[in-house]
Amino acid sequence: MTQHFESLSRIKCQALHAKVMSAEQAAELIPSGATVGMSGFTGSGYPKQIPSALAKRIREAHDNGKAFKINVWTGASTAPELDGALAEADGINMRLPYQSDPTCRNKINTGQMHYMDIHLSHVAQYAWFGFLGKLNIAVIEVAGIREDGSLIPAASVGNNKTWIDQADKVIIEVNYALSEKLEGMHDIYYGTALPPHRKPVLINEPDDRIGSPYYQCPQEKIIGIVVETYDRDRVNHFSEPDEVAKKIASHILNFLKEEVRKGILPPNLLPLQSGVGDVSNAVISGLQHGEFDNLTAYTEVIQDGMLGLIKSGKLKMVSATSLSLSPDGVDELNENIDFYRERIILRTQEISNHPEVIRRLGTIAINGMIECDIYGNVNSTHIMGSGIMNGIGGSGDFARNSFISFFVRPSIAKNGDISAIVPMVSHVDHTEHDVQIIVTEQGLADLRGLSPRQRAEKIIENCAHPDYKEALWDYFHRAQQSGAQHTPHILSEALSWHDRYLKTGTMKK
The missing domain is CATH 3.40.1080.20 (Acetyl-CoA hydrolase/transferase C-terminal domain)
Known part of the structure; x- marks a missing residue:
């Protein structure tokens, strides 16, 4: 398959080159009725090509009189290329935990789509507890794959670590529009456990690191890798406050x-x-x-305003789960990413929203x-x-x-x-x-x-x-x-x- 693509420079693990395929081929691996955990948090870090290819496949199935819907779990809201495309194709049965797409909203409010609204800190643990049912496939955007097969996270983390861990199969979308210098900005915590074996999350200051910069995924779980993506996140254009x-x-x-x-x-x-x-x-x-x-x-x-506070020196450290920046904000981040990488930590949302940590930090x-x-x-x-x-x-x-x-x-x-x-x-x-x-x-x-x-x-x-x-x-x-x-x-x-x-x-x- 690899000869069809110009560049595999972001996939440093040679053993995974054989799994590279087109977005259309990846979409064929997602069956009707599947529960799919997709990356994405507040318009950032969502897969760009696979959902669109899947929506096309769903429309073709419907045109041929065949039922085709999936359940979609994410970190939070995504973008028209994911929520919008799948909703317009009438391809979502159940959506959780957060959305902001107008087509999704209309489908939910007219009773055509089920929606579970849930506290963001609860999503990963509910998945681990088995409360939400079986997760079949994870579709995750990354900035690259390292020699050892570990995955470099994209501009948001959300529930991606849990989706990779919980899913039977994983499809990776490598986005070449992302700066490779995102590597090192993330803190992916692998210390959570199920009750009664839980331990305190040892974050005492916003800049404490407790995890790894990378996602870990067994290579045998990866069934496809898409490298056609050169698209930026569909992020907000922020106006001056009124x-x-x-x-x-x-x-x-x-x-x-x-x-x-x-x-x-x-x-x-x-x-x-x-x-x-x-x-x-x-x-x-x-x-x-x-x-x-x-x-x-x-x-x-x-958001952009926090970048400005960091740049001015007013804000010395930010811990979050997502970068939701305007096009100008993305340019600013990329042009000065070495500076920002030392002052920004992106975590899983179960940690960014962890009640214990929030209360401890005040x-x-x-x-x-x-x-x-x-x-x-x-x-x-x-x-x-x-x-x-x-x-x-x-x-x-x-x-x-x-x-x-x-x-x-x-x-x-x-x-x-x-x-x-x-x-x-x-x-x-x-x-x-x-x-x-x-x-x-x-x-x-x-x-x-x-x-x-x-x-x-x-x-x-x-x-x-x-x-x-x-x-x-x-x-x-x-x-x-x-x-x-x-x-x-x-x-x-x-x-x-x-x-x-x-x-x-x-x-x-």
């Missing part, structure tokens, strides 16, 4: 300054974690020009939400209670275990027809017990140490948009006129705002 995001970031930064003044936080804060999006970018931008130095991060995803977590109710329950996954947006991701891993945790979003959406603060959330992902601080552009509500009624007063006064504040106060005051008073509600009205929106297109009366 005024709303800047206001939210300002509230957070001012709060952190005050916590330092009180002696609650050290002058260089604690390791940072932030989700993907405009608000996190705005916070990073504020840190770039702020008073905090010698910062660290223990997070999931590294991270400062900043994550987005869809809505929050007046008592502090947060919905981060569902629109109007029933329709999935993306998934819970790692927000729950960090919210419950961090030293300080923020949930953020603008106070209104859909041109003011939706309020982010409602009497009762239509779906609960993070209960009031796990929610510390709510932030909108209107202000910040510190809920630590407060009873439910005290939380309601803080959230309504500080975070609600003026168009909805009076109605929220009215609901809260009337709810206190009858019934139990620990968490006052009017059950006949608690979800009336969502019902009104579905019927009239606005939450406003």
